Amino acid sequence: MKKVSIFLVLTCLLLGCGLTNYIPPVTSQMATTRKGQHVDLAMLREGRTLFAHRCIECHTLPVLWHYSTQDWPEIVNSMSHRASLKPAEREAIVAYILAVRSADRGR
Amino acid sequence: MRTALRVAILVAAILPAFSLFGGARHFTFLYEANTSAAGSLELENWVTSQHASRLGRFDQVDFRHELEYGVTDKFQASIYLADWFYETDPEHSGFTYSDTAIELIYNLTNPVVDPVGLSIYGELRAGDRLIELESKLIAQKNFGPLILVYNATLESVWEGNDLSEREGELQQALGASYEISPRISVGIELLHECVFPDWRDAERIRNVFVGPNASYRHGNWFVTVTALAQATDTNDEADFQVRTIFGIGL
Numbered sequence: 366m367k368k369v370s371i372f373l374v375l376t377c378l379l380l381g382c383g384l385t386n387y388i389p390p391v392t393s394q395m396a397t398t399r400k401g402q403h404v405d406l407a408m409l410r411e412g413r414t415l416f417a418h419r420c421i422e423c424h425t426l427p428v429l430w431h432y433s434t435q436d437w438p439e440i441v442n443s444m445s446h447r448a449s450l451k452p453a454e455r456e457a458i459v460a461y462i463l464a465v466r467s468a469d470r471g472r
Numbered sequence: 473m474r475t476a477l478r479v480a481i482l483v484a485a486i487l488p489a490f491s492l493f494g495g496a497r498h499f500t501f502l503y504e505a506n507t508s509a510a511g512s513l514e515l516e517n518w519v520t521s522q523h524a525s526r527l528g529r530f531d532q533v534d535f536r537h538e539l540e541y542g543v544t545d546k547f548q549a550s551i552y553l554a555d556w557f558y559e560t561d562p563e564h565s566g567f568t569y570s571d572t573a574i575e576l577i578y579n580l581t582n583p584v585v586d587p588v589g590l591s592i593y594g595e596l597r598a599g600d601r602l603i604e605l606e607s608k609l610i611a612q613k614n615f616g617p618l619i620l621v622y623n624a625t626l627e628s629v630w631e632g633n634d635l636s637e638r639e640g641e642l643q644q645a646l647g648a649s650y651e652i653s654p655r656i657s658v659g660i661e662l663l664h665e666c667v668f669p670d671w672r673d674a675e676r677i678r679n680v681f682v683g684p685n686a687s688y689r690h691g692n693w694f695v696t697v698t699a700l701a702q703a704t705d706t707n708d709e710a711d712f713q714v715r716t717i718f719g720i721g722l
Contacts, residue, residue, distance in 0.1 A: 388584065417584045418545060421506050422495030423689055424654045425617050426584060447692050447721060449509035449542070 395464035412461030419448045437462050496694035498649040498687050500715040501661050502621050505589035505612035507579045508542030516719040522710035530561040550575040571599030583612040603630045617651040640668040657687045680704045692721035
């Protein structure tokens, strides 16, 4: 019984940690919710892929809601050189993050 | 001497073409599943200090100098320019060149978006009295600020004057690292080794090492340190070992 309890507690902790940096898949809703502007879905998908692959080379993924929409472009920009991001890749990551935030706010 | 100078000039001419960072390590005895970005180049210096105080008493410091290059976003290649060590034991002490090595890692899945991040790894070490082949399966899962890593490694070693001494090793390693801030992580590493001298298990050599690690990264450099203690009772293995990796983007 004790082992089962420990297992359940650990599982809940891992799931809890996992949910904090959940990066949602791109939906069509995200393409239209950013200040009423239309964002290319392919760009958002590329942004998600880059966010998941490049950023974890140095650190775990941050919680998207920890920083404001004004902060994100500067945050990504400040690390783009060491993450080997080209300008278009940097824009795609920022677009994805802002689209996720907008879509979440729109619910 | 002239050749060395030419090589130095060539390297100095080529390096400014790259100025990208390959990424930071959270572990020193384990590998993570993610690979360096395409085009990135990084220099990693490894220092491993080992101390054994039992029957086969020795102190040894190993040095490795690795140039790591991202060939594509999923494939990275490294060259270990020179692996060398300094040893002191009751009979002698001094520096010895060991080998030069190449290492290839291919990333299959991502540890964040896929159920588990997987990579495969191959390394060839060759020196005067050593040939070693190492293959590895790397599994990783990121749970928010927590990184869990598992490595399964199979090593084949041929060493000695005529490479007549053979040895196999199966190693499993587990690691956990928790990111306190984007710059600092702390964690734990656990190694379990099964050593097969002459590819036989007559001696039933099993070694377990466990200990904490810490990592700090800033700008285009990082440093990660792990201190391991032997939890088994093998005489000719180190009681304690400390590994430091300092990496810098070139």
